[in-house]
Amino acid sequence: MTRETTVKATEPSSGTGLGTEIRLAGVTKDYGLASPAVDDISLTIEPGEFMTLLGPSGSGKTTTLNLVAGFETLTAGTISLNGADVGNVPPHRRNLGMLFQNYALFPHMSVAQNVAYPLRERKAGKEEIARKVADVLELVQLTGRDGDYPSQLSGGQQQRVALARAIVFEPKALLLDEPLGALDRNLRSALQVEIRRIHREVGSTFVFVTHDQEEAMNLSDRIALFNNGHIEQIGTPQQLYTEPETLFTARFLGDSNVFELGQAALDEKVAQDGESWIVEPGTVAAHPGVRASSAIVVRPEDVEVAGSRDAVPSGANAVRATVRDVEYMGSYRTLLLAMGAGGLPGRARTSALRGEYAIGDTVVIWWWPRAQRIVAA
Amino acid sequence: MSSVNIKWSRWFPLVPALALLTGILLVPLGKTLVDSVSTPAWTLKNYSNLFTDGVTMTVLGRTALTAATVTAIALLLGYPYAYLMTRVGPRARGILLVIVLIPFWTSVMARNFAWVIILQDGGPVQSLFELLGADHVVLYGTTAGVTIAMTQVMLPFMVLPLFSTLGSIDRRLLLAARGLGSSPTAAFWKVFWPLSRGGVMAGVVLVFTLSLGFYVTPALLGSPQESLVAQLLAQRTTLLLDFPAAGALGIVVLIVTLVLVAWANRVGGTVSAIGVVATSRPKDRP
Known part of the structure; x- marks a missing residue:
């Protein structure tokens, strides 16, 4: 199997907000338990890279993602996006897309309203919203489902709506928290292909959290393997497997x-x-x-x-x-x-x-x- | 198999309850309705009198206003309280729940007489106001006093349906909204509030309709000059023995209540008779 690690670098991508570098330096999160949840982690995610945070549950990978998203506050260390420290920036001003395991679609809004949500929050014009929503629904192959409510969709379709909602505002990076964890095996591999395709087409930095090593090997440019709050090893899937x-x-x-x-x-x-x-x-x-x-x-x-x-x-x-x-x-x-x-x-x-x-x-x-x-x- | 051919045996367990309801609710209600239009003669005079006697409409208006005030205050106090209940640990939640339920377990009479003591002339509330520099604040025997006591009595009916709804809202939706660019305030009003509307409607309808028919509190704490509709009804049945006129008034209050429940059902999702919200989702889907 040949890995397409160079695609992001060679293929020009459309849209803005591309190629954000995410730099973690000495990042620590201590809840006051026996040992810190995240203990002095340093990691640089290259612009446009597909980086997977892999590890068993409780290893600190999701906490790290939440720290990047701004849902948790740092105990120590710095997180910067393209060189700008975001440690004190609230999540809604970090301009990062986030995908949750449980999809987190707003049940009282239709598919189109869900996808339009981040654009409305940014005071986009009516026509711009309509155009972008249509475009992104086409990208995730859900054209025509605009009026449906989340409860009318299958799990895979819901996650694709969530994906559309997370990328429609061209965020600096996309953070994915075990997005395929709730899906059955066939759907998982179908959506893996989908996510890889969208990463190629959008070209933005993806940070993907999973405990599934096959998923990590299959998707990532690089993997950071977490264990007990620290990073055990960082490298390409092949490096981690063979070396x-x-x-x-x-x-x-x-x-x-x-x-x-x-x-x-x-x-x-x-x-x-x-x-x-x-x-x-x-x-x-x-x-x-x-x-x-x-x-x-x-x-x-x-x-x-x-x-x-x-x-x-x-x-x-x-x-x-x-x-x-x-x-x-x-x-x-x-x-x-x-x-x-x-x-x-x-x-x-x-x-x-x-x-x-x-x-x-x-x-x-x-x-x-x-x-x-x-x-x- | 379609739900149309449900067998008789499935309905059988409902028979006792239906028989009881027919006997103690539908028959008397029907008789009241018939009496109100047939006594002393077949006419709508009992109803038209309500609009022309110069008292009923004033009392109805005052009752609606009092019930609306009680509902609004109960919502303002109950929503943050119910929200807090969903946010604290199981222990603290248990304590908060008991605080809500203690009034439920206490006799209505005991609570109302307690309020008499608290609000009466020279009582603790008045002393407190005097300490704060407001001399001779009178609450006992006023609509304000009635409103305060009714709000306390009604609070559990607001808090419990709200708690059940707020607790079922997925908190990660708020995180999602934050991540998508909403400030905490915007995330609350655009995501949490709409999803809690079913519970709000349930609580509002429950408290408002119960307040409309409240008798003990206004009778004990209010003044006869500022009576509410339940007192008027009691007066017409026990003092004036004018059952047809009282019946007409009762029917009007019932219609107001039913219209309200129907409206709430349309707006706020499914509100069952006990006020527990079946769902907080929009209604316009299969």
Whole structure:
């Protein structure tokens, strides 16, 4: 899959309010609980970028979004839009579009009235309102539904009205708070395509909050992975998946086989559970914590399964494992394993062509040292 | 299956209630209506007298004005109170709710006599005004005193439907409005207020119609010179024994009330008999 990360830069976009840079510096929100909800976060979102704030619930991603929107007040730090500090600017003067998980459409207003709302608040003329409402309803493919009330629309349609309402006034940026969380799976992927298309066409900065890693990987130019109120790692989806810095990142995005090493000298070889594994310098994370405590991470798709040690090529790292279960996935199957002497849970992808394995079989799994990643644990 | 062929058995549980309503409400009401146009002869004289006797219209006007004042003050006090109830934690909400309900649980007579003590000459209210430099403020035996006491009695009927409506409004709509460019004040008037209108209408109609027929408070706290319509009715039935004339007056008050409820139903959504709002959404949809 090729990612269209460069589209925003190469495609000229129409309209104003484009390309707002959002800069967070030392942003902290403390509710006076055991630990701050958001703890000293610094993050620069480039003009026109699709940035996703990803993380488990309670990790501070939504609080961060609310701080940008102005719905929460900063405990410390600064937030600036295109260089202008907005810390003391109330939400209605920040000129940011916001999309909520529950759509937040005004139930007493028709679709057209909902979409016209931000324009009315800005004292736009009647003709201008009519024209812009018609244009944006066409953009979200809801032409002809102007007179309907929100309760007459499906969830997906309601979210598209909310999207139209959030972009019709050409805001400096669009903030999306789990906008697809309430929709079923098919509708989600349809709306993901829609949101990506609208991001391309509108060209403005999008900040998207989700706890769904697939959604984040699918949509984002870059992802900021949140954990316990701080940012664990920032990078493109591919960077986060292939070059995780910490065990948290490796585990949050995709499946991993993990061997915790504790404090270990990470030169040519590491010893673990009676096995000796080759370490390639390029695969060790730059994270400073890696020296104190580290772990080897290998993705299931990078693991090969062999019947015995003899079948493992030289130069590969290997470990003995027992097959606990076999998941048939159609194009491939996943072996659920107990790895090494400790019986660590593991996964390996295989296919019928490479041999059949049954529950209880003893196998050897192996991988090339360059496929593994040594992260801070 | 359409709702047209609802079986007889489904209606059966309604029979006792319907029989009771017919016996104690519809039949007497019908008799009152018939008497008011047939006694002493078949004529509308009992009704035309209401407009010409020089008393009834004054009293009706005064009653409507008093009821409107009570309703307005109850709304002004009740709306912020109900709003506060939706904003505080469950504990504080419980306390606020009990404060509203205590008058409900207290006997009407006890409350009204309490007001007599509070408002009477030399009572605490008068002393308070004297402390503030306003000598000899008389509230006992005046319409103002009646209005104050009635407002206190009526407040729960305003607060409870408002609380149920305001509590059901999604607060995130206000955030959405703020994000779309509304100041807090604009967000309230353009989003929160329209959505609360069902509860406002329910409370207003409930308090106004109850106030129209209020008897005990004006009888105890008001003066006979400034009587309200319920006192007039009582006078005509218990003192003058003029049942047809009283019936005519009663029918007029009933019609005013029904017209009001019908109007509120059109404007403010569905208002059920107990004043709880079924929905705060606009009516013009399927």
